Amino acid sequence: MSHIPVSVVVAAGGSPDDFHACLESLRPSLGMRDEVVCVLPAGRPELRAELRGQSWLRVLDDGPGDPGERWAMGLEATRHPIVVLLDGDVVLSAHWLDPVLEAFGDPAVVAAGPRCQHSYGPQQADLPDAALTSAAAFKAFARDWRQEHRDEFTDVDRLGPVCVAVRRDALAIAGGPTADLPYEGLAAQGRLVVAHAALVAHVGSPLCGLRSWESRDSRDDDTAPLLTASLIVKDEEDVLARSLDAVRDLVDEIVVYDTGSSDGTVEIARRHGARVVEGFWSDHFGDARNRCLEHCRGRWVLWVDADEVFTGDAAAVRDALRRTEGSACFATIDNREGHEGGAGSSTIYYPRMFRRARGRIYGRLHEQVVDRVTGRALGGSLLPELVLDHSGYTRLRALAKNKAQRNLRLARLAAEDVSGLTAVGNLARSQLGSGHIEECIETARRGLAEATEHTHHVLFLKILADAYLAVGRLAEAGETIEELRGIANTPFTVAEHEVKLRFAEGDYERALELIGELPESGANDLLYGVGKGRFAGIHVDALTRLDRHREAARELRSALRAGQVPIPVARMAQVLGAAGGSLAEVAELLPREGLRGLLFTVAEAPPEAADELLEALWRRYPGEPGILALAARVGRQVPLIRAMEWSARLRRHGFPARCTLLTLSADGRRTPRERTLAAAIALEMFHDEAALPLLHEALAAVPDAGSAAVLDEMRILAPQVSANIELADA
Incomplete structure (x- = not known):
């Protein structure tokens, strides 16, 4: 030709x-x-x-x-x-x-x-x-x-x-x-x-x-900063400040690439000393991270997400970077995960820190650091002092960011972008996470049929096992687990699925035995951390199902002391109550570093349980902004007297706009009586004129047959407001 x-x-x-x-x-x-x-x-x-x-x-x-x-x-x-x-x-x-x-x-x-x-x-x-x-x-x-x-x-x-x-x-x-x-x-x-x-x-x-050009950014080049933190963000005002505060002593500069926030994200980033690049979103995480990378000057780059908090040793990390000859360093990432409404945890080891001259980010979804020329994954060693606490997989956080559906859409696009089993694996995982189980099973089977590498075989078998467990196809889950056992290099790879299978079968004793055989920490074939702590929730639930309530409470207390929140708040109340305890113990047992994960869990709890635990947390950490922020959300759902207390606290600490009485009075799910009294109390106690239109609206909704009773209550709770209403009606 x-x-x-x-x-x-x-x-x-x-x-x-x-x-x-x-x-x-x-x-x-x-x-x-x-x-x-x-x-x-x-x-x-x-x-x-x-x-x-x-x-x-x-x-x-x-x-x-x-x-x-x-x-x-x-x-x-x-x-x-x-x-x-x-x-x-x-x-x-x-x-x-x-x-x-x-x-x-x-x-x-x-x-x-x-x-x-x-x-x-x-x-x-x-x-x-x-x-x-x-x-x-x-x-x-x-x-x-x-x-x-x-x-x-x-x-x-x-x-x-x-x-x-x-x-x-x-x-x-x-x-x-x-x-x-x-x-x-x-x-x-x-x-x-x-x-x-x-x-x-x-x-x-x-x-x-x-x-x-790599020699320009060699280890001996003292003209460039040692380390840059690189973040891509969109509408992260609820978590960004804490993430930036945590890396302040670790890095020499922070670069934040904003992909189109409509909240206060950009202002928060600038207040915390970040260099902000106002960019765009193209449905491609790798591209966005590489656009951010173009503005980084450090010899090394740490890729951080806005919902991750550095909890390691900053001085030790910087000292290690000055000495290492490698191209990348693996971080320990502790993921807080939804567990039937609670916040369990898992650990992965991932190359998050890399030499800027040698690496770039590849992948539309579940992106990874690769050699900027060959595309091969950058190798390196684990840096134990580099630890990130990630809350992005908690159910509340995932719902707020609509992560499951977003990831599924991006995974489908990624599978169209490139051929290869990595894209197929990401698609199967996203289908599993978004509840498209039958599609996930079909995709995982296709990937398994095409797999030639050990890691791909392991990946697709693990996805299949979880998919079968999700829809109760326990026999097929068992067969898949046995196939996985035949190729796994470490028993941890199999045990995590077998624990869930035995629990689903109702064999709680065997599930407990398997958990007991796990180490405190270890890694499976895919470099995901596996240990007893990941199954603390199942451990507690299995003991409860066996009516071993004191042991269940003891296991829960142990997990709390370790900073874990393994089961939902309502379940914690049941487990502790069955052993003669109460939710107040949670506030006392959990170390402060576990507070953030607990608050994500409290947000999903029934109002009464959430209010009880928030009250205990307030006694331990009075004035804590995170508790106040959550109380503002929960307070509109609690009884009126409790809403009054939280309103007073929020106003005393400078958050009048989040007053729970005002939000309660505007909530159409509450009765007209409750809304009327909430607005009247806000007007009476705090002289907040924002309550006036809410009061008129709520009063108009009170049935004629109940208006006299509401007015009687108002005379007690808001006498001046009720007098003014009666005067106006005279």
Whole structure:
């Protein structure tokens, strides 16, 4: 197949052998009118030796610039409307260029690329080891690949940095070449396409030409801050301040990228010293985080969510960063999770801190830190002092952010963006979390059928087990758990599902035995933390079902002392009451650091139980803003006398707008009598004129038969207001 003339810009890199292999594979794929320039980086004389006698290309000497500057130099030296930007340690297959350029037959296409081993983004292709044993093996594999994927093109949201063809004029409009290439600007002008029939192999070695700029942000560069906290936010005014306060002593700068808040999020971020970038949301977490990353200056970046609070040792983390040679550090993330209305917990270990020059964020949903060139997950070691407390999975928080449906929508989009089992796994998890169980089972089965890696087998079996448990298909859950047992590397991977299965079967004794066999902490095959603490709620419930009430209360008290809230508030009242205790114990037993998680749980409790616990918490932590904020919400649901007490406290501490009497009087779910008396008391006690229209509205709703009784109560609770009403009626 002949193709339109093209300019090829090669960024020389890799070892001499890698570079030689690149040139040897490139030349046969060119047409007569194609032109090639090779940009040679400074300080690589061994690569210049490989260019001797290569009269078919032009050599340009480069300075110490980044890849974007190198591409720009090559563009200035070429002339064809379509330019291929090619890393110098890529091995090309026969005829790879033809399908890539074929895509440009559609004028709407502005950029296209081949499938590529070790490339960031949807171009990425995983090649079997057998295909990489020799040049001949790769050519044979690529020939079969080309036949299998002939005429297969996919629209994508971005391409990678290793090998891409682009329209010169579109690249200029997008702002010119950059280290990562301006794909958002290109996508605004037309289609980005992967030509699946084209296949290239990228070595991706440390000498790769796309890595040259990493030295600017090396460990020894003292001109840049050590550490930046990077956050993307939208309508996070309820949690952001605490998150920013927690990282203040850890980081040198905070960058907050706002995706369109309509509340006080931006103002809170600025008050806490953050540099705020007012951006936009494109249904893509990875893109938003990378846009934030562009404004970070630190040699290291800590990716934090607004509903996460750093609880580790700031000095120890900073000292470790100064000494480490790695590219990333794993954080311990303690997730507070909904447990039938309560807040259980789980732990995961995740690379949240990384060298800015080496990493970027990939994925529309459940994003991860990857090598900015190869797209492979950044490796590193666990930094025990780096601990984040995450409340985003509590049921109340998830409902407030509509996370389940949002994640399902993004997971579906992500599955369309890229092929691969990671996207399929994210889709299955999102279907499970949003209650689309049958869809989840179908997706997980498909993923299991396609899985070749151990982690994917484990992931899909675990999702299947949870899905079957969610709909009570216990026999199938048991079969799946046994299959998982056969491949798991650690018993923790299986035990967490078996505990839930035995509990669902009513075998409470066996569930307790399995919990007892768990360690205090450990990790399963997917690096999720597993231990006794995660099953504290089931432990308490199983003991209760066996009428072992004193043991259940003892287990609950132990969990509370450890900072856990394993069951809902109403259940805690029952468990403690059955053993002669009360909810007041919760306020005394739970350490202060557990207060935040408890308040999320209280918000979902029945009003009477919530009020009882809030009162106990108020006695222990008088003036605590979090308690007042929750009391303002709960207070409109409690008896009138309790609403009066919370109103007085809120006003005394500077929150008159949250007065529970006012909110109660405006709540159509309360009786006209209650609403009338609440407004009258607010007017009588606090002289708040905002209560006046609420009083008139509520009075009008009181039935004639009940008006005399309401007025009698008002004479006692709000005598001056009742006198004024009677005077007006006289």
